[in-house]
Amino acid sequence: MKTIVGLDLGGTFIKVGLVSEKGKILKKEQLPTLGEKGRKVVLSQMEKGISFALKGEKDILGIGIGTPGLVDKEGKIFSAPNLPDWDNLPIRKIFRDKFHLLVVVENDVNTITSGEYIYGAGKGYKNIICITLGTGLGGGMVLDGKLFRGSSLSAAEIGHISICYDGPKCNCGNIGCIERYVGAAYISQMAEDAIKKGRKSKIKDLVKGDLSLITPKIISDAYEKGDSLAKQIWEKVGIYLGTMFSGLVNLLNPEIIIIGGGIAQAGKVLFDAVDKQIKKRAFPLLAKDIKVVPAKLGTDSGIISAASLIKLRY
Ligand SMILES: [Zn+2]
Missing domain, CATH: 3.30.420.40 (ATPase, nucleotide binding domain)
Structure with a gap:
C-alpha cells in the first residue's frame, strides 16, 4: 500500500502521521514545537516526527507539510508568526535533501483547503x-x-x-x-x-x-x-x-x-x-x-x- 507522511506544524505542537492514499491515518504522533528554542530545535523536532512516521515503511509517495506564515512556490517560508527566526527558511529543500522524497510545503489554510478538496467536503x-x-x-x-x-x-x-x-x-x-x-x-x-x-x-x-x-x-x-x-x-x-x-x-x-x-x-x-x-x-x-x-x-x-x-x- 502506498502511504504519505503528513506534518502539521503548529505554534505549540507538531502533529505528524502516516496516511494511506485514501486519507486514513495509519499512525500518528504529537511533539512540542519548541519554537522559543529557535529554528534548529524546531527542525529537529520535525525530523524526529517524520522519522517516526517513516519507520518500517517502504512505499512512500512523499511528505506534505502545512505551516503557518507565507510560503513561496519553492516551499520556502517567507515569514511565520510565532517562529521569528524562520524568515527565508527553505524548508522544502531541507527535508527533501534529508529524506530524498517528494516534499510539498503550503501555508496552513491552503493545506486545509487541499485536504477538504482531496478527502473532505470538497471531494468531487x-x-x-x-x-x-x-x-x-x-x-x-x-x-x-x-x-x-x-x-x-x-x-x-x-x-x-x-x-x-x-x-x-x-x-x-x-x-x-x-x-x-x-x-x-x-x-x-x-x-x-x-x-x-x-x-x-x-x-x-x-x-x-x-x-x-x-x-x-x-x-x-x-x-x-x-x-x-x-x-x-x-x-x-x-x-x-x-x-x-x-x-x-x-x-x-x-x-x-x-x-x-x-x-x-x-x-x-x-x-x-x-x-x-x-x-x-x-x-x-x-x-x-x-x-x-x-x-x-x-x-x-x-x-x-x-x-x-x-x-x-x-
Ligand atoms: Zn485586515
Missing part, C-alpha cells in the same frame, strides 16, 4: 472556497481543480476583504476587514455590548455574570437553550459572512463554500444565515446551486490535509 468539486473561522479568518481556494496560489507569496486572504469602507481598523492596516467582524473576540464582544446595554440573555448566566468569559462556544450553548440574543448574534455573523461570500460568488462562481474552524460548530443557524444572505445578494444564477457546508475532516485534519498536498501534486 472543482471550484471551492474554504475558510477557517476562529481567532481570525483564513481562506483558501481551489479553482479549476488547482490550489490557487496567486502570483507571488499569498492569495485568498479572505479575512482581509473589507466589507465596510469606514469600518473598524484591522491589525493588517486595512479598515472594515471581515475578520474584524467575525473573529472570535468580536463575536464575543457583540454579546458583551448587548448585555451591557441591558439585554437579558442566558449568555450572562452561563458566565455567571463575568462578561469577560464570553466565547463563541458559550454563545452557541446559550443558543441551544433557546436564547434569543445568541440566535441574533449568529444571524448577524451569517449576514457579515454572506455579504462577503456574495462578492466571491459573483467573482468566482464556486460550487461549494466550506467553513471550518471552531466557530463553524455554531452549526445550522450560522450556515442557514450565510446561505440566505448569498441567495439574497449574489447573482441568482450563480447563487442558486451554491452549497455552504461545514468542513468534514475532524480532529486529525491537519495531518490528513498535509498528506493531501502530495495527492494534489500527483
Whole structure:
C-alpha cells in the first residue's frame, strides 16, 4: 500500500502521521514545537516526527507539510508568526535533501483547503472556497481543480476583504476587514455590548455574570437553550459572512463554500444565515446551486490535509 507522511506544524505542537492514499491515518504522533528554542530545535523536532512516521515503511509517495506564515512556490517560508527566526527558511529543500522524497510545503489554510478538496467536503468539486473561522479568518481556494496560489507569496486572504469602507481598523492596516467582524473576540464582544446595554440573555448566566468569559462556544450553548440574543448574534455573523461570500460568488462562481474552524460548530443557524444572505445578494444564477457546508475532516485534519498536498501534486 502506498502511504504519505503528513506534518502539521503548529505554534505549540507538531502533529505528524502516516496516511494511506485514501486519507486514513495509519499512525500518528504529537511533539512540542519548541519554537522559543529557535529554528534548529524546531527542525529537529520535525525530523524526529517524520522519522517516526517513516519507520518500517517502504512505499512512500512523499511528505506534505502545512505551516503557518507565507510560503513561496519553492516551499520556502517567507515569514511565520510565532517562529521569528524562520524568515527565508527553505524548508522544502531541507527535508527533501534529508529524506530524498517528494516534499510539498503550503501555508496552513491552503493545506486545509487541499485536504477538504482531496478527502473532505470538497471531494468531487472543482471550484471551492474554504475558510477557517476562529481567532481570525483564513481562506483558501481551489479553482479549476488547482490550489490557487496567486502570483507571488499569498492569495485568498479572505479575512482581509473589507466589507465596510469606514469600518473598524484591522491589525493588517486595512479598515472594515471581515475578520474584524467575525473573529472570535468580536463575536464575543457583540454579546458583551448587548448585555451591557441591558439585554437579558442566558449568555450572562452561563458566565455567571463575568462578561469577560464570553466565547463563541458559550454563545452557541446559550443558543441551544433557546436564547434569543445568541440566535441574533449568529444571524448577524451569517449576514457579515454572506455579504462577503456574495462578492466571491459573483467573482468566482464556486460550487461549494466550506467553513471550518471552531466557530463553524455554531452549526445550522450560522450556515442557514450565510446561505440566505448569498441567495439574497449574489447573482441568482450563480447563487442558486451554491452549497455552504461545514468542513468534514475532524480532529486529525491537519495531518490528513498535509498528506493531501502530495495527492494534489500527483
Ligand atoms: Zn485586515
